Amino acid sequence: MVSNTKKVKAKDFDIVRSAEEKRELSFKDDICIGCGICEKICPVEAIELGDIGAIIRTGADEPKIKIDEDKCVLCGMCNVGCPVNALKLKIDDEPISDMDIYPHYISSAEIDDDTCVYCKSCETACPREAITIARDLPERSKLVTGEIEIDKEKCINCGICEEMCPADAIDMEHKLPTSDDPTVASDINVDKDKCVYCLICKKVCPVDAIKAVCRSCSYGVYDLKPEDAETKGSSFIDEEACVNCGWCQEICPVDAAKVEKPFKGELSIDTDKCQACGACVDICPCNVLSFPRPTKPGEIAEKISKDERYCIYCGACENVCPVDAIDVKRTEIKHTPTKSKSWEKKLESLKTKT
Amino acid sequence: MELKVNQDNCLGCGVCVVACPVNASISPEVAGGHGSKTTEVIMMVENGVIKIFSPEKCTKCGTCQLFCPTDAIWLE
Structure with missing residues (x-):
């Protein structure tokens, strides 16, 4: 007997058909961008897109899509259609996204x-x-060269150099004077890993107790290695x-x-219809839309601005706009080939009819 | 989801009426902060409290809920 069983875990779900081959469709709500392509592409109308505007903007405790496990035939079309892989079909534990026989977006x-x-x-x-x-910054001490010394005999422990040092390289051990040791500090030292030889301490010292010289500009090039200045890292x-x-x-x-984006298309906004409610701005997963700020007092800024360089033409903004002011056209769907005519047709149906 | 109101919480400020993009497209003067001239809008302040007139026009964008200072209007 073939039966579908649906397990709901918070807002996510798993539908499993256990027969000779095991098929499992999983949905991850936090990845879903609420574009509604799955609802459009499902051949048996098993998927219903939720009220995405309210769900995303008010943090309502509702899943972004609802699926009827009695209607779902576990064909995997929603998996192939989802531009962000929020829906995943596995056949005998192998994801169809790893199978060449199924088409995939080229992205x-x-x-x-x-x-x-x-x-x-x-x-x-x-x-x-x-x-x-993740980045590793170069060591500061390897980017400067010079010499510094504090004459502790001359030093009057005023602490001015310590307060002025921009690199926090001078450390004075302050103390209260006692009758057996009537001084205000027990020691003063320069941390040569921190010192950048800016010579502020030398200039500011009231008793000329600091001897310091910076060599970076004179013959420092011979002391410094360019590779020590490189920031290393990984992405x-x-x-x-x-x-x-x-x-x-x-x-x-x-x-x-x-x-590389899977879709090409066009995003247009009818600014006469737009009421600047901000639903599209909040819903767009790509920060394509924003409210421009006036640049000078009294200026009336545009209601809304868009930059299509960031648009993936998912259509979430069009779905959510309460006043039909947004039109998203998909003109090209880039996917790997499929031998199935019906799958080809379904993927092509995501293009806007012209 | 459904649009719901709690008139006990409502202060009658009308912010939701003005913020609602559907209201503004039905009765453009509300976008300027004016009261609606028609009861065709989704909601309006009547006798000092919010009242829903046409819930079927609501597209559930959540704008009213975001703006209401007293949680008197929400989607559930």
Whole structure:
């Protein structure tokens, strides 16, 4: 007997059909961007998109999609259609995303570590917090050269150098004077790993107790190795969270990030209809949309601004707009080939009819 | 999900009426902070409290809930 069973874990679910071959469809609510492509592509109308606007904006305790396990035939079309891999079908524990017989979107995001300068712009810009840049900064002491010495006989323990040092390299051990040792400090030392030979201490010392010289500008080039100034690191993209929006590619100052998007298309906003409620701004998984600020007093800014360089044409904004002011057209769907005519047709149906 | 109100919490400030994008497209003057001229809108303040007129027009975007200072209007 073939039967589907559905296990619901909080907002996620698993539907399992146990027969000769085991099929399991899993949904991860936190990855879902609420675009509604699964609802459109499902051949048996088993999927219903929730009220995404309210769910995302008010944090309502509801799943983003609902699935009817009696209707679901575990075909995997929703898995193939989902642009962010929130839905996963496994056949006998093997994900269909690993099987060549099923079509897949052609999309990717990569950071080339050889080109990357580890500036972290992409990490900051990524709307899905999918990027982690780990960097090792060079040692400061290897980037400067010089000499410093404090004449402890001359030093009057005033602490001015310690207070003025911008690199926090001078440490004075303050103490209260006693009758057997009537001094205000027991010792003073310079941490040569921290000192940058700026010579502020030398200039500020009221009794000329500090001897210091900076060699960086004179013949310091011979002392310093350029490789010691290099920031080393590594980059990591969380494939589960990444939606291939292109922010990393656009913001990277050295062209180290490359993104390939599965869809091409066009996003248009009817600003006459738009009431600037902000639903699209909150829902967009790619930070394509924003409210512009006026640049001078009295100026009336545009209602809404968009930058299509970051758009993945998922259509979530169009679905959520309460006043039908947004139109998302998909003109190209990039996917690996499939022998099945019906699958081809279904994927093609995601294109906007013109 | 359904649009719900709690008139006991409502202060009658009308922020939800003005913030609602559907209201503003039905009765454009509400976007400027004016009261609606028609009862065609989703909700309006009547006798000092919020009242829902056309719940079927609500697209559940959540804007009213985000703006209400007293949790008197929400989607559930």
